[in-house]
Amino acid sequence: MHIESVRALKQEIAADVVPPAVAAIERAGGFSITTFSLDKQTRARPLLALGVAPGTRKTDVRLAVRLQRHSLERSETLLDTIRKRARDEVDIRFVGRIAKHAGPWYRSRLRPVRPGGSTGHFRITAGTIGAFAQEKKSGKIVILSNNHVLANENDAKAGEAILQPGNYDNGKRPKDAIATLAKWVDLKPNGKNQMDAAIAVLKKGVDCDPLNYDALGTLAGVRTEPILQPIAVSKVGRTTGLTRGRITATELDDVAVSYDVGSISFDDQIEIESTGSGPFSSGGDSGSLILDENMNACGLLFAGSETGGSNNRGLTYANPIAPVLSKLAIVLPVP
Known part of the structure; x- marks a missing residue:
């Protein structure tokens, strides 16, 4: 199938197929009240x-369908x-609940500070330093990670302390405060989000080693080619360290992710x-930079599912990196 055909089909199915199927399942009592209730503070539902x-050939693509409820997986009418x-040019998988990554594992204090290390706003547990970048306007060196890692899901103020290691990993103010919150993209509970x-x-006075991605090597730049094939990728994150994987879908819309709100x-x-x-990632890996085989950045990791993937250890979700860099008006370093 051609890429434009899949994009049009996505919109058609989201508008004409999904709503009546969900309504039918709800009328039949197919959704658990405890697992499928509409969030009181948001409108997004895991569907x-x-x-x-x-696709099966190099120039082809298929429709990716990622089911977040067993009731949808069992709906033969919907899937047919x-x-x-x-x-039949479709890749259907059950992925289950997708949640933001915020994790329980210990990671150490790093000086100089490196990508992949534990970090976070002083009031959160811990996430990951994805990259070091430079603000286009000021030229200042900044840490790139997630809103929920650095800005506490919008509940933070510019200038507040960012720790390395994160609070969960025994990071304390003021000795472990390495940065101050500067800018974030608001998470919109009742609207569409891209990052x-x-x-x-x-x-x-805080030294960093911005290009060092552990055993993966040196950051080369930003990927510019579109991702339409299952390319190999890797990341270095606070919890699972260096892991390798492959991209199984792109341009996924209506991905419902669980947050505190x-x-x-x-x-x-x-x-x-x-x-x-x-797994490719786990709680605490949020903010990790996704790198292709040529060590070019292609995504910013932010969430993962409980199940799915070739080993059924879960699937990882990431924001495309180019819009992130553009929105925050930053550039990644190059050798």
Whole structure:
């Protein structure tokens, strides 16, 4: 299927197929009250996400369908309708609940500070330093990570302390305060979101090693080629360290992600599965930079599912990196 056909089909199914199918399941009592209630503070519900998956041939793509409820997975009418409209050029997977990554594992204090290390606003647990970047206007060096890591899901003020390691990893003010919150993209509970991103200005006197991505090597730049095939990717994160995977879908819309305020919906997201024996990411890896085989940045990791993927250890979700850099008006360093 051509890419434009899949994009049009996404809109058609979201508008004409999903709403009546969900209404029918609700009338039949198919959704659990405890697992499918509409969040009181948000409008997003975990249903299904639609995107673009690699096709059987190099130039082809398929419709990606990611189911977040077992009731949808068991709905033969819904799935048959989708298959028919997609003419069987469809990749359907159950991914379950997708939640923001905020994790329980210990990570150490790093000096100089490096990408992949534990970090976070002083009131959160811990996330990951995805990259160091430079503000276009001021020239200041900043840390790039998620809103929910650096800006505490919009509940923070510019100038507040960012720790390394994060609070959960015994980071304390003032000795571990390495940066101050500068800018973030608001998370919109009742609207569409494209990214979970924020930056913090590195404090004077704090050394960093901006290009060092552990055993992966040196950051080369930003990927400019479109992702329409299952390319290999990797990341270095606070909890699971260095992991490898492959992109299994792009341009996923209506991805409902659980936050403290409830489920928040995201469009145009990247999906990644692990190619190893463990998960590609876990709680605390939020903010990690996704790198392709040429060490070019292609995404900003922010969430993951409980199940799915080739080893059923879960799937990872990331914001495309180019819109993040543009929105925050920053550039990544190059060798």
